[in-house]
Amino acid sequence: MSSPTGPANGLPVRMPRPRQTGRHRRPEPAVAPEGAPTLVLAVPGAPSAASRGLAEEIISIGRSELPGLEARIGFLEGEADDAAEFPSLSTVLTAVAGERVARAEFARSAGHEVSEPTGPDAVVVPLLAGPDADLLRRIRQAVMDSSAAVELAEVLGPHPLLAEGLHVRLSEAGLARADRARLFTVTTAADGIIVATTGGEEAVQVAGVTGMLLAARLAVPVKAAALDQEGSVAAVAEQLRSEGSTQLALAPYLIGPEAADGLLDTAAKEADCAVAEVLGAYGALGKLVVTQYSAALGISQGAAAAH
Numbered sequence: 001m002s003s004p005t006g007p008a009n010g011l012p013v014r015m016p017r018p019r020q021t022g023r024h025r026r027p028e029p030a031v032a033p034e035g036a037p038t039l040v041l042a043v044p045g046a047p048s049a050a051s052r053g054l055a056e057e058i059i060s061i062g063r064s065e066l067p068g069l070e071a072r073i074g075f076l077e078g079e080a081d082d083a084a085e086f087p088s089l090s091t092v093l094t095a096v097a098g099e100r101v102a103r104a105e106f107a108r109s110a111g112h113e114v115s116e117p118t119g120p121d122a123v124v125v126p127l128l129a130g131p132d133a134d135l136l137r138r139i140r141q142a143v144m145d146s147s148a149a150v151e152l153a154e155v156l157g158p159h160p161l162l163a164e165g166l167h168v169r170l171s172e173a174g175l176a177r178a179d180r181a182r183l184f185t186v187t188t189a190a191d192g193i194i195v196a197t198t199g200g201e202e203a204v205q206v207a208g209v210t211g212m213l214l215a216a217r218l219a220v221p222v223k224a225a226a227l228d229q230e231g232s233v234a235a236v237a238e239q240l241r242s243e244g245s246t247q248l249a250l251a252p253y254l255i256g257p258e259a260a261d262g263l264l265d266t267a268a269k270e271a272d273c274a275v276a277e278v279l280g281a282y283g284a285l286g287k288l289v290v291t292q293y294s295a296a297l298g299i300s301q302g303a304a305a306a307h
Contacts, residue, residue, distance in 0.1 A: 032068035037151070038096045038122045039071040039293045040089070042142070044135045045257030047075045047086035054256060054281050055127065061286025062293075069290070072096065074124075076138055089124070089139065093146035097121040121148040123296045125289050128155040129162055129253050129279065130206040132199030153296040157253070158206050161284035163213035166195065166251045169276040175249040176218055190274065192245025193222040194236050196267060197253040200226070207253040214251070221245055224253070227263050237271035248273035255279050 039062070043055050052073065059071045078088025087095075100121050126139055136155075143150045156162065170176035175190045195211040197203050208224035215222035221243065225236040237248055250268050252259070256278040268275040279285065 032066050032070070033299075036068075036070070037120045037297065039069055039289070040074050040092055040096065040122045040124045040150075041071065041289065042074055042076060042089050042124050042126045042139050043257055044076045044127065044132070045259070046077055047082075048257075051075075051257040052086065057281040058127070058286045058289060061281075061283055062290045065287050065290045066294075069293075072122075074142070076135065076142065089142040090145040093122055093124070093143065093148040093150060097146070097148035119149075119297075120151045123151045123153055123293050125153040125292050125296075126155050127255055127289075128199075128258060129157045129210075129255055130197050130199055130203040131155050132203055132258060135199065135258060151296045153292040155206075156255075156285065156288045156292060158209035158213070159288060160213050161288060162210050162253070162279070163217060165279045165282040165284055166210070166214050166253065166276075167217050168282065169279065170218075170249060170251055173249075173274065173276040175274055175276055190245075190247050190249035191220050192237075192240035192243075192248045193218065193220060194233055194240070194248060194250050194271065194273065195222055195224045195253045196227045196233055196250055196264075197224065198226070198228045198259055198263070204232075210253060222251075225267075227252075227254075227259065227267050231270075233267040234270045237273060250275040252276065252278045255285065 039059075041055050041059060043051055045051060055073045059073065062071060063069050072092050073087075074089030074092035075086045076089055078086050078091060083091060124139065124143060126136065128135060132155075140152065143152060167176060170190070170193070171178040176193075177189060193211070193214065195207045195214065197207040204224050204226050211222040211224050221240055223236045223240060226232040233250065240248055248271065250264070250271065250273050252264055252275070254264075259278070264275055264278075
């Protein structure tokens with residue numbers, strides 16, 4: 001039992017750590033500004049328990065990056081008969097706008113002076129590594145179909161953290177060294193990497209930029225290919241082999257829900273190469289989601305703490 005002055009029975013007391021000063025002082029963690037727009041993560045692909053769990057994990061990481069962040073999940077192919085579990089993006093955005101108005105009206109009814117809400121109701125962050133033209137068009141349409149004022153953020157890539165994620169997935173599959181400091185031999189390590197994505201020519205170009213960053217990490221040739229263009233992956237594999245690569249690996253430049261089932265396996269068989277897992281809930285994705293949210297609002301994460 002504790003006493004007013006602390007725990008009894010000689011239990012240790014956890015004292016706050018003294019705040020460091022000078023150049024070694026840790027930066028204050030950013031906090032979402034009061035009244036900041038809701039972050040709505042736009043999840044592509046057919047809704048499922050797996051895609052919802054993935055989105056929830058990414059949002060959880062995002063909240064740890066920016067405490068106080070209000071975040072919701074909206075599915076691009078949300079199901080009307082299961083809106084509670086898999087709400088559509090337009091439904092979530094409309095609800096967010098309504099909740100913001102309701103909060104203001106409640107505050108007024110309680111006698112508080114409340115100004116009219118300004119700025120967007122929500123910032124939509126597409127759960128996409130690259131600019132899939134069709135999916136982005138459908139996200140924009142969902143925004144238009146809602147009654148919310150919305151800022152649409154950029155996709156997550158290209159970015160060095162995504163190259164890091166591809167490296168991690170390759171190393172998990174035994175297709176690359178975990179890092180350059182560990183010089184042990186990986187007998188299955190690839191000497192040529194195909195970074196494969198969906199979404200058209202622009203998406204392949206963006207994947208190629210991240211592929212260049214990956215090539216710098218692994219010191220092996222890396223080329224980008226289109227998973228949704230017949231023969232593209234096989235053609236790139238043949239090009240790598242003609243340039244001297246003998247052991248190829250497919251690195252999916254995908255988070256996961258945006259790719260049709262079986263697409264990766266088919267491409268890997270056609271190119272006769274091993275394949276790593278998709279990025280999935282790689283930890284850095286939560287950080288990138290918050291980065292794109294902050295950029296859409298024109299603020300830095302460091303500046304958020306000052307609001």
